[in-house]
Amino acid sequence: MEYAKYQLSNEVLKQLYKAMLIPRMIEEKMLILLRQGKISKWFSGIGQEAISVGVTSAMLSDEYILPMHRNLGVFTTREIPLFRLFSQWQGKKSGFTNGRDRSFHFGTQEYKIVGMISHLGPQLGVADGISLAHLLKKDSKVTAVFTGEGGTSEGDFHEALNVASVWSLPVLFCVENNGYGLSTPINEQYNCEHIADKGIGYGMEAHIIDGNNILEVYTAVKNLTKSMRENPRPILLEFKTFRIRGHEEASGTKYVPQEKLDFWAAKDPLENYAAYLRDEKVVTEQEEVEIKKDILHEIDANLKRALDEEPICADIAVEQNSVFKKYNFVEVAPSAIVKNVRLIDAISEALKQSMEKHSNLVLMGQDIAEYGGVFKVTEGFVDTFGKERVRNTPICESAIISAAMGLSINGFKAVVEMQFADFVSSGFNPIVNYLAKSFYRWEENADVVIRMPCGGSVSAGPFHSQTNEAWFTKTPGLKVVYPAFPIDAKGLLASAINDPNPVLFFEHKALYRKVNQNVPTSYYTMPLGKANILQKGSDVSIVSYGLGVHWALDTLQEHPSIKADVIDLRTLQPLDIETVYKSVKKTGKLIILQEDSLFGGIASDISALVGEHCFSYLDGPIKRVASLDTPIPFASALEDNYLPKQRFLKALLELVAY
Numbered sequence: 001m002e003y004a005k006y007q008l009s010n011e012v013l014k015q016l017y018k019a020m021l022i023p024r025m026i027e028e029k030m031l032i033l034l035r036q037g038k039i040s041k042w043f044s045g046i047g048q049e050a051i052s053v054g055v056t057s058a059m060l061s062d063e064y065i066l067p068m069h070r071n072l073g074v075f076t077t078r079e080i081p082l083f084r085l086f087s088q089w090q091g092k093k094s095g096f097t098n099g100r101d102r103s104f105h106f107g108t109q110e111y112k113i114v115g116m117i118s119h120l121g122p123q124l125g126v127a128d129g130i131s132l133a134h135l136l137k138k139d140s141k142v143t144a145v146f147t148g149e150g151g152t153s154e155g156d157f158h159e160a161l162n163v164a165s166v167w168s169l170p171v172l173f174c175v176e177n178n179g180y181g182l183s184t185p186i187n188e189q190y191n192c193e194h195i196a197d198k199g200i201g202y203g204m205e206a207h208i209i210d211g212n213n214i215l216e217v218y219t220a221v222k223n224l225t226k227s228m229r230e231n232p233r234p235i236l237l238e239f240k241t242f243r244i245r246g247h248e249e250a251s252g253t254k255y256v257p258q259e260k261l262d263f264w265a266a267k268d269p270l271e272n273y274a275a276y277l278r279d280e281k282v283v284t285e286q287e288e289v290e291i292k293k294d295i296l297h298e299i300d301a302n303l304k305r306a307l308d309e310e311p312i313c314a315d316i317a318v319e320q321n322s323v324f325k326k327y328n329f330v331e332v333a334p335s336a337i338v339k340n341v342r343l344i345d346a347i348s349e350a351l352k353q354s355m356e357k358h359s360n361l362v363l364m365g366q367d368i369a370e371y372g373g374v375f376k377v378t379e380g381f382v383d384t385f386g387k388e389r390v391r392n393t394p395i396c397e398s399a400i401i402s403a404a405m406g407l408s409i410n411g412f413k414a415v416v417e418m419q420f421a422d423f424v425s426s427g428f429n430p431i432v433n434y435l436a437k438s439f440y441r442w443e444e445n446a447d448v449v450i451r452m453p454c455g456g457s458v459s460a461g462p463f464h465s466q467t468n469e470a471w472f473t474k475t476p477g478l479k480v481v482y483p484a485f486p487i488d489a490k491g492l493l494a495s496a497i498n499d500p501n502p503v504l505f506f507e508h509k510a511l512y513r514k515v516n517q518n519v520p521t522s523y524y525t526m527p528l529g530k531a532n533i534l535q536k537g538s539d540v541s542i543v544s545y546g547l548g549v550h551w552a553l554d555t556l557q558e559h560p561s562i563k564a565d566v567i568d569l570r571t572l573q574p575l576d577i578e579t580v581y582k583s584v585k586k587t588g589k590l591i592i593l594q595e596d597s598l599f600g601g602i603a604s605d606i607s608a609l610v611g612e613h614c615f616s617y618l619d620g621p622i623k624r625v626a627s628l629d630t631p632i633p634f635a636s637a638l639e640d641n642y643l644p645k646q647r648f649l650k651a652l653l654e655l656v657a658y
Contacts, residue, residue: 001267006215013282016214018291019053020270023072025295026082029303030089034249035248038307038630039089041103045070047212047244050269050397051176053077054217055144059225064130066114066123066145069104070243074146078111082298086306097442106442107409114409115442120147121156121169122430124173125399128160129406129414131169136362136388136412140229144172150181152195156429159399164234165202166394171234172225176211178243181253199236211239212269242267248642269511288389316492323476324501325445329527334491334520341519344512347451348377350493351415353523355385358413359499364400365417365451374419375453375512397427401450405434408447413497421454421506422466435502436477446502449493455547455595456627457510461634467546467595472504473573473602479528480573480605482506484549486517488570491526508546515550529574533583537563539656541583543606544593545569551645552593555652562656572602577609584610588619591655593648598626620658625651 027046034042045052052073056065067074075085088095088102096106096115107114114130116123127145134141151157152175164171175195179186192198199206207224211215217239224235242264246252253261257396269588283291321532341349355361362383363378369392372379380388393400404414418424424431435446456465472478480494481503483489489507494502534549535556542552542564549568556562565583569576584590590610592603603624610622625644633639 001210001213001272001276003213003215003273004280006219007357008215008219010282012025013277016053016057016218017273017277017283018048018295019057019077020214020273021291022076022295023049023399024050024270025292026072026076026085026299029299031249036092042249043069043103043247044243044245044249045072047264047268048176048241049073050180050214050217050273051174051211051239051241055172055174055221058218058221059142060203062112063141064112064114064119064127064143066116066117066127066143067104068116068120068146068148068176070178071104072316074113075104075111078113080108080111080113082302083305086303087309091312092306092309093312094306094309098247099350101441107444108442109444114444117433117437119429119433120151121154121160122398122402122405122434123147124156124160125163125402125430126406126409126434127164127171127173128167128169128399129403129408130270130410131164131406132167132362132403133170133407133410134170135232142170142172142225142228144174144178147173149175149177149179149186149189149195150184151175152198154183156402157397159394159396160204160402161199161204161234161236163392163396163399163403165204165267168233170228170232172228173234173236175236175238176241177238178241179260180243180247180256182247182251186649193237196236196238204234204236206236206238208238208240211241211261212267212272214269214273245568298636321446323440324479325439325443327499327501329495330498330525331527332494332523332525334524335522337521338514338518339521341486342513342516343402343486343489343507344375344377346490347493347507348379349380349519350490350497352381352384354494354497355389357523358497360411361413361415361428362389362391362407363415363417364404366395366419368392368417373417375509377417377451391513398430401427401430401448402434402449404450405430405431405446409444415451415497417451418453420464421452421468422463424450424452424468424471426428428471431472431478431502431504432475436475439476439501445500447500449496449503449505451510452504453509454506455508455510456632456639457547459634459636459639462631465632465639467506469504469506469572470601473605475597477502478573479503479571480506481528481571482545483570484508484511484546484568485515487519488526490526490566491518492528492570494523495525495528499528503528506546510547511550528571529576530571531576531579532568532570533565533579534568535564535566537565538587539563540589540591540652541565541567541580541587542591542593542652543567543569543580544573546595548593548595548644551648555649559649562652575602575606577606580606581614584614585617588617589655589658590618591623591625591652593644594626595643596626597629598624599629601626620655623651623655636649
């Protein structure tokens with residue numbers, strides 16, 4: 001390897017050697033512990049240390065890095081205390097996830113590291129969001145994110161690179177091309193000569209770097225990041241390297257030809273660099289021995305500390321109280337001045353007033369800027385707040401939701417508009433695996449609201465009419481809000497934006513321009529997780545939300561002899577089940593009306609909870625009325641048949657008469 005051409009001081013040369021030696025020696029120790037059963041898994045980066053160490057050493061200490069399994073050198077170069085790393089790998093308290101996640105699935109704000117999830121791709125979009133926050137703060141920082149050659153086949157890779165290029169984000173996309181995605185060779189992974197060639201399609205600068213040459217990695221990244229701080233733009237780096245060991249230790253390397261293993265063993269980044277330093281008299285053999293002794297002593301001392309630490313004790317209350325970031329709701333009372341507005345106007349007002357209140361709030365979505373969104377909720381916002389904070393996005397739901405997480409990590413709030421709630425399926429992974437789990441895993445909250453225009457009665461068919469709240473009420477770590485009236489929509493959206501946890505905010509399209517109400521003109525908030533009793537009666541308890549509330553009220557208006565408690569849930573997670581219990585204990589009968597299809601919907605859980613906790617108070621069977629268990633159809637006659645409005649009256653009369 002060519003080392004001599006890089007003009008670096010002996011101090012830097014030694015630093016880079018020590019920085020590579022530490023992860024190599026830790027790995028060798030971990031392989032012993034793995035065989036002893038003292039850690040559960042290990043993803044080896046032996047042979048790839050030059051990339052992690054070189055990139056991290058070249059960056060500023062307060063710039064974010066998003067590493068992967070084989071990037072131990074990122075963590076050690078940032079000088080994370082070793083006993084904390086060892087405790088993390090053993091699932092102990094001094095680790096970073098309180099035993100809730102393993103290996104490198106963690107992050108730490110203190111060291112500006114954001115750990116991976118096993119689904120790989122979302123972290124690329126998260127890097128976009130972190131970098132966007134830097135641009136908005138004008139603080140000239142670069143963000144580095146790692147992936148492997150296998151990860152470049154995921155859609156998130158393409159989405160993230162496209163967003164970074166369109167928005168000129170200073171993200172360093174580091175692809176470690178180590179030859180195999182688990183056992184799949186590169187010729188079965190992509191069909192271009194180099195991954196760097198993919199940068200051309202995104203109008204992005206790209207470079208190929210010898211990932212086994214520490215000086216080439218360090219010097220190239222040092223120069224490129226300096227340039228990126230002065231001229232913000234993304235750059236794609238392909239590091240050519242090789243994975244000497246298996247994807248994980250259990251995988252082995254039997255699928256790799258021996259001649260290939262021998263070829264890359266001869267290119268070992270640490271052994272070759274150490275030989276160069278000895279030849280150049282930068283490090284003597286005696287110094288090398290002393291350096292290794294010091295590192296080994298540090299490893300052993302920290303390992304003993306981790307091994308001596310008590311195992312974590314499980315506590316149900318602690319676990320359940322660690323899903324959401326604690327948030328002290330502050331109620332802001334509304335003014336006495338009101339204006340009669342539609343649901344859509346109330347939502348628009350809440351967004352506008354929240355943008356005025358929070359200077360760090362960014363709106364993102366397809367066509368939301370000059371066009372004002374397909375429903376015109378953000379019409380005129382660009383004129384008031386500018387395109388930096390009201391951002392049109394490419395059609396890439398996954399990358400934008402991930403970018404919202406990145407904004408949150410770097411001190412911003414984000415509201416993402418799904419053009420239609422149906423399209424959220426294209427961003428499902430980052431919602432349920434990143435936003436929902438990050439606080440529980442490593443206490444990093446997702447200050448993100450996703451607006452979800454949803455629902456039927458608009459003859460829009462199976463891809464524009466779903467009400468898919470049950471996809472998310474099932475997922476711990478998400479809050480789900482579903483207002484039925486303008487006054488609630490405005491106050492609850494303001495509260496959702498204030499809440500530091502991820503919120504899915506459902507807005508029924510059929511109610512946008514059909515329901516109006518006197519709504520306070522001022523900014524105000526309402527607590528999440530509190531139902532509203534719209535009507536009181538002793539015959540039956542009717543529980544619903546969204547458009548279903550209006551169906552229930554219309555039915556009762558046509559049949560005034562039925563005296564019912566009508567409960568609008570407003571929030572589905574957290575669920576105000578106590579209000580339902582209290583009503584059922586009074587009326588003795590419960591009917592739940594939802595627009596979602598019957599099986600697996602929120603009505604099923606409410607029914608089960610009431611059955612468990614109020615059984616002795618019931619004077620009749622609990623009724624669930626919902627849409628058919630089919631996709632929602634287009635033709636109005638089919639849609640009317642699908643929706644439960646007409647079936648509700650029959651079920652209600654049967655229950656009252658029971």
